Amino acid sequence: MAKFLDDELVFTEEAAGDAEKREALWTILIVDDDDSIHHVTKLALQSDLYDGRKIRILSAHSAKQAKEVLAAEPDIAVVLLDVVMESDDAGLQLVKFIRDELLNRSTRIVLRTGQPGQAPERKVITQYDINDYKEKGELTAQKLFTVVLASIRNYRNLRSLEHMRVGLEKIIDASGHLNEMTALEPFAGGALQQLTALLDLGQDAVACRGSALATMAQHDGQIRVLAGSGQFAEAASHTADEALPSEVVRQLRHVLATECNLHIEDMLTTYSPTDKGVAAVLHMAGIKQLDEVDLALVEIFAKNIGTSFHNLLLRNDIEAAQTEIVSLLSEAIEARSLESGNHVVRVAAYSDLLARGLGLPNEEVIKVRLAAPLHDVGKISIPDSILHKPAKLTPQEWAVMRTHAMLGYQILRKSPRPVVQAGATIARTHHEKWDGSGYPDGLQGENIPLFGRIVALADVFDALITRRSYKDRWSIEEVHTYIREQRGRHFDPKLVDILFGEMDQFIRISQELADEDLEIEHTL
Incomplete structure (x- = not known):
């Protein structure tokens, strides 16, 4: 736990906190x-x-x-x-x-x-x-x-x-909120808000992610500002040396060097280490005089911030590894099926756009984006003679091909991971149709899971504008006409409307992630 250095607890008679105390x-x-x-x-x-x-x-x-x-x-x-x-x-x-x-x-x-x-x-x-x-x-x-x-x-x-009890309740509540966050910048801003609420502090606050080791390559040995408010509002996304007053930088580096919290006059800087060699540092300016209870609460809060920060970094590492594994697996499946190399990447990007257009929470948007590449994982069980056949499939071969939806579901459903669970749902339902004529379950309308409806449209859109082993690419005009005709038949009408409203973005993605031999028409 970070401690306060006794010789750093300096309170001058001119400090605003002392004036408040005298009054x-x-x-x-x-x-x-x-x-x-x-x-x-x-x-x-x-x-x-x-x-x-x-x-x-x-x-x-x-x-x-x-x-x-x-x-x-x-x-x-x-x-x-x-x-x-x-x-x-x-x-x-x-x-x-x-x-x-x-x-x-x-x-x-x-x-x-x-x-x-x-x-x-x-x-x-x-x-x-x-x-x-x-x-x-x-x-x-x-x-x-x-x-x-x-x-x-x-x-x-x-x-x-009573002050300690209320403060501890705020810390517990803050820990719950911070542990729900999945990105560094919102976490840093949330930590500032929670510490400000805990101590009834002012509006000038800055949160930094700094390295206690100058040899950490990803930080270049620098302190990087993640969030700020008040006079530090413009400091975010810059290094401390670039954006902060020299006195503040000195205090940040002092805290990182001593691994102790620091309270001087009307400024407070807290140190929250992690086991990953990275520390979270919060700095507050223009604060009231803090008493012993306040300082004890700050120490507890700083320790909790360190734990939450470590958990966030660990969770991000796990999610990054999971995303990489899903991406590699999906690309391997696509390579086996001889489909375009960036197909799964584009489908993920299209699914992200559609989910955001629906106004889904950010966690759900991320989930569908990560899970979408798994939609055809069941094709790994389809024989090459069918999967790679350039000619039209026979009814018997088509029946085998259709089994990939349920096979993909069975492969993925055993995992407890939310993204893989979402992938299982998508694998099973992305060939269902709005009017109930799809497979494997013949689901209709909103009985089709939302993620399945999203990926169904994203997958077909990409298939139509991309050259496959069995077809040439379509023009954007042809794609637009077909999807409009299938609105309310194959596809969820709301999703079709979102696609048409974001068509420029869909075209941009198809261009930026195009395969080498893919050219996209611009005109409708």
């Missing part, structure tokens, strides 16, 4: 129907300080007035409460109001009574949630100071515990 007050509420009690108490406490904060005194002369004050002032540290006021048990009823109706368990309640017979100490301390019981006659100025100081200290400790 903060401990609020005490006196509830008593005797004016002299208010006067004496204020005289005894008016010049006292605790933890650098002065005491602010509020007054209420009845339980009713006290309820109004308590409802309007949520941060009252201590209530000095009389028992007998507008009724013999007005003070005791106010205790119940504070604890049971306001659900306030933090404010310390000191019961003061001039008539102990009306409220016996043992009975009151047992039955009511108060923190001290004093007879007014025994409360000298010194004893009053002692009682109030002890109560403020207890209140401060309770508030610190």
Whole structure:
């Protein structure tokens, strides 16, 4: 876990956080129907300080007035409460109001009574949630100071515990959100937002991905900015040396060198290492003064960021390996079937466009793009004599060829991986038709899985504009006419409309990923 260097915790008198701390007050509420009690108490406490904060005194002369004050002032540290006021048990009823109706368990309640017979100490301390019981006659100025100081200290400790509890809840919630992210830039931006929310920080924040080792080739030994806000908003996608002030760069490098969090004046820099030799570094500027609880939360948060960052890098590595394996497998299958070399790459790109046109979540778009190349994996089981036959297939041969859809499904369905599962669905359903005349299951309309409908259109579009062993390529005009005729018959009407609306993009993909002997007409 990253730690804070003691000699780096420098707080100057001019720091904004110190000014806020000096201006903060401990609020005490006196509830008593005797004016002299208010006067004496204020005289005894008016010049006292605790933890650098002065005491602010509020007054209420009845339980009713006290309820109004308590409802309007949520941060009252201590209530000095009389028992007998507008009724013999007005003070005791106010205790119940504070604890049971306001659900306030933090404010310390000191019961003061001039008539102990009306409220016996043992009975009151047992039955009511108060923190001290004093007879007014025994409360000298010194004893009053002692009682109030002890109560403020207890209140401060309770508030610190509550602050820690809320902070830990935010960290747990943040970890859940960050672990759902799949790309570095959104992860970095999310980490900034979560740390800002955790500590109620300002708007100037920057997240960097830096290497603790100068020999890491992919980073060139540099710190690269992934996300920023406020004065750092334009720094993203640049190196720290290019885009950040020299003082900030110095702090980033100091943190990477010492592997410790750093808090100087109004700036905070956190260090979150991973087991992959890469560290996540967050830097905040213009922040408030942080207390011990804040710093402890920052350390916990930084450790969680490191874990989430490591998991993201690991997940990206696994997904990249999975994508590469799927691509190599798909290309091997296409090579065996003698189809065009970039067919599966183009089908994946077309499927991506169609999925985005439907407004699918980014995770689903990525899934269909990665799984689409597996659509013809079942052809690996088709005999070469059928797969490579240049002439028209006989009915018997065509029946064998059609089995590749179910064969592909059976090959892929055993994998628990979401992308491969999607590939199994696509392999089985990409020859189904909107009107129910397809195979192998004769599914109709929206009963056909969406991924199957997407790849069906992408696959046919590419097949039509590409030269195959059994056909010449079609012109774009011929492709357009055929797909329009098959709208609502072979293809999902919504997907056809998306294709026509994005035809320029489809043509661009077909050109950029064209095989060497493929030429695409531009005119419709």
